[in-house]
Amino acid sequence: MNYPVWELYFSGGGFWMVIIAVVHVYVSHFAVGGGLFLVLTEMKAYRENDSEILAYTKSHSKFFLLLTMVFAGITGVGIWFTISLLSPTATSTLVHIFVFGFATEWVCFLVEIIALFLYYYKFEKISRASHLKIGWLYFIFAWLSLFFINAIIDFMLTPGDWLETKSFWDGFFNPPWCPRSAFVQHWPCFWPVFSDL
Amino acid sequence: MDPLSLIPTPDVIPVHWGWLKFFLIATFFLHLLFMNTMLGIGIIALAQSLFKTPGSTSINREISAKLPYTIAFTVNMGVAPLLFIQVLYGQFIYTSSLLMAVYWLSITAILIIAYYSAYLYHYTFDAAGSARTIFMAITVVNLLIIGFFFSNNMTMMLSPDSWVRYFDAPGGTLLNLAEPTLIPRYLHFVLSAVAGGGLFLAIVWELKARRHENHYQERIQQSLRWFIGATLLQFAIGTWWLFTLPEHVARIFMGGSTPATALFILGMLGTILALIFGFKGRVRPCAGATILTILVMVLMRDQMRTAFLKPYFELAMLETNPQYGSLILFLIALGIGGAAIAYMLKLAFGNKTEARS
Numbered sequence: 001m002n003y004p005v006w007e008l009y010f011s012g013g014g015f016w017m018v019i020i021a022v023v024h025v026y027v028s029h030f031a032v033g034g035g036l037f038l039v040l041t042e043m044k045a046y047r048e049n050d051s052e053i054l055a056y057t058k059s060h061s062k063f064f065l066l067l068t069m070v071f072a073g074i075t076g077v078g079i080w081f082t083i084s085l086l087s088p089t090a091t092s093t094l095v096h097i098f099v100f101g102f103a104t105e106w107v108c109f110l111v112e113i114i115a116l117f118l119y120y121y122k123f124e125k126i127s128r129a130s131h132l133k134i135g136w137l138y139f140i141f142a143w144l145s146l147f148f149i150n151a152i153i154d155f156m157l158t159p160g161d162w163l164e165t166k167s168f169w170d171g172f173f174n175p176p177w178c179p180r181s182a183f184v185q186h187w188p189c190f191w192p193v194f195s196d197l
Numbered sequence: 198m199d200p201l202s203l204i205p206t207p208d209v210i211p212v213h214w215g216w217l218k219f220f221l222i223a224t225f226f227l228h229l230l231f232m233n234t235m236l237g238i239g240i241i242a243l244a245q246s247l248f249k250t251p252g253s254t255s256i257n258r259e260i261s262a263k264l265p266y267t268i269a270f271t272v273n274m275g276v277a278p279l280l281f282i283q284v285l286y287g288q289f290i291y292t293s294s295l296l297m298a299v300y301w302l303s304i305t306a307i308l309i310i311a312y313y314s315a316y317l318y319h320y321t322f323d324a325a326g327s328a329r330t331i332f333m334a335i336t337v338v339n340l341l342i343i344g345f346f347f348s349n350n351m352t353m354m355l356s357p358d359s360w361v362r363y364f365d366a367p368g369g370t371l372l373n374l375a376e377p378t379l380i381p382r383y384l385h386f387v388l389s390a391v392a393g394g395g396l397f398l399a400i401v402w403e404l405k406a407r408r409h410e411n412h413y414q415e416r417i418q419q420s421l422r423w424f425i426g427a428t429l430l431q432f433a434i435g436t437w438w439l440f441t442l443p444e445h446v447a448r449i450f451m452g453g454s455t456p457a458t459a460l461f462i463l464g465m466l467g468t469i470l471a472l473i474f475g476f477k478g479r480v481r482p483c484a485g486a487t488i489l490t491i492l493v494m495v496l497m498r499d500q501m502r503t504a505f506l507k508p509y510f511e512l513a514m515l516e517t518n519p520q521y522g523s524l525i526l527f528l529i530a531l532g533i534g535g536a537a538i539a540y541m542l543k544l545a546f547g548n549k550t551e552a553r554s
Contacts, residue, residue, distance in 0.1 A: 003205050003291055004360075006298045007367035016302065069269055070312045077276060078305030084283070085298045085369070088291035089205075092283070096208035099217070099284045100523035106277050107527070107534040113269050114538050118545045130544040137537055168211065168523040 003088040013086035020082050024075035031068035031112075032146050035139035038064060038119070039132055046128055054124075061120045069116060073109075090156075097162075097171055098152050108145035112138060150181050200357035204509055205288040211520035214512040217281050218499070224277035226495045230488070231274050235267035236344065236387070237394015239315075239337045241423055246330040256416065257333075259401065261319040264336070268312050285512060286502075292360060293353035298369025300346045311339035341387065348383040349373045355505040381438035388427045388434055389491075395423025396480075396487055403480045417480060424483070425475045428468060446504040450497070457500040464493045 006013065038061055045053035084091040095102065115138035122131060154177045155162065162171035210217065242260040245253035282290055294301045317325075318332035325332070353359060353373040362371055373379055399420035402413040439447060449457040467490030474483035503511075 001205050006369045074309050092208050092287045095283050100527040103527045104530040107530045111534045111537050122545050168520040
């Protein structure tokens with residue numbers, strides 16, 4: 001038996017997918033690039049002994065927390081809800097192949113949350129070096145979460161050798177994974193960082 | 198129509214189902230600890246504001262600072278069990294989600310509203326005055342709605358015979374209101390949250406009391422009263438739930454299955470033990486007994502789901518295409534992630550005398 005189809009009377013399923021995916025992808029890229037922006041700006045403040053830049057970094061980290069933790073985090077879960085309603089068969093296939101890829105991304109998400117809370121709430125309450133290390137760890141795990149999800153998203157477009165081997169690794173390291181990671185993972189995340197600095 | 202014919206074909210799993218079940222139970226247990234705290238302290242803060250309980254302002258200020266954390270961790274810890282349940286029971290939960298798609302999809306928006314409202318409550322605590330109660334009400338009502346949707350889905354996935362309603366209403370607007378277990382199950386979770394919230398606050402005040410020469414005894418007692426009251430009510434709600442279970446499911450807790458019956462007895466004993474410690478004002482043993490009881494309840498819930506689905510499906514029926522390399526990747530990530538968390542906590546709390554330079 002196949003999965004039932006959600007009968008949408010006023011719009012196609014793609015409408016809901018576009019709304020939630022565009023919003024989430026736009027904001028979630030800030031969650032990665034913004035982490036680098038925060039630590040680099042903080043370092044700049046220390047290097048130049050500039051209290052205004054430091055105050056800006058602190059206030060920006062609050063905005064960053066509210067934007068990425070709440071909006072990006074929840075819309076990310078929302079994408080999952082959306083695809084499972086619109087294409088349950090495809091979602092089920094994806095989840096069954098990459099369950100531990102998703103689980104690995106979940107670990108990165110957990111570390112991100114803890115790092116961001118500590119970064120914001122411990123600003124100027126712990127040593128500069130410790131605070132910067134927490135900021136770097138936030139960025140590293142945010143980058144890794146994109147790394148893992150990017151491979152799974154690429155697989156949806158071009159499953160490559162997985163079609164024959166059914167191997168997790170063939171699916172994960174699919175043909176466009178490398179070039180797409182190099183582009184998608186870095187350009188949209190980092191250009192705002194370096195253009196602002 | 199034979200309900201069996203409505204169940205989609207399950208996909209192949211990458212490791213033995215025992216691994217997936219272990220991760221499902223472990224992460225759901227953690228999710229439940231955070232969820233109980235989140236919803237419980239929210240309900241307590243709202244009740245204290247509405248009934249203007251003495252000392253409620255300072256207690257609610259404390260809650261306002263902690264609620265956003267608990268929402269973040271509840272969501273994060275909810276992601277993992279939702280992942281593992283889809284792998285083990287995807288053919289059931291995808292279908293039930295789809296039948297209530299409108300409500301299920303709305304959870305994203307409702308959660309964002311609840312989350313931002315909790316932050317508004319926190320950041321405007323002093324500035325908003327009594328109007329802040331509105332923010333907490335928005336958070337609590339929305340979280341209760343999400344819980345109700347989850348209870349609907351978790352019960353609907355267990356009853357494929359209710360899925361035939363889809364043919365009359367394919368627009369994703371079905372709930373499972375005719376299911377006898379729905380309301381007692383939902384109330385059971387809400388009450389356990391109130392108990393958990395009360396216990397969490399008792400722990401918070403006890404930790405503060407140790408640092409500030411025991412000024413918080415009254416608050417510890419007040420928090421424990423929430424725990425005790427909700428747990429006592431739980432006996433009535435739990436009994437109601439038990440009596441609404443189908444005969445073949447209830448029977449497993451009444452001698453029909455040795456592990457399920459043993460868990461049921463352990464759950465009762467753990468609850469009674471937690472209550473005794475609660476009455477005596479012994480916060481830590483009470484917390485220990487409660488956490489163990491929650492673990493037992495999670496295992497009971499799993500036994501119950503297995504019994505519900507037994508006429509249709511057993512996990513041993515799942516086909517496996519071994520991909521243990523992906524499991525190792527996850528275990529390595531878990532280890533590295535755990536080490537990173539421990540390191541960051543050490544940086545943040547480990548060396549308080551370090552100079553801020």
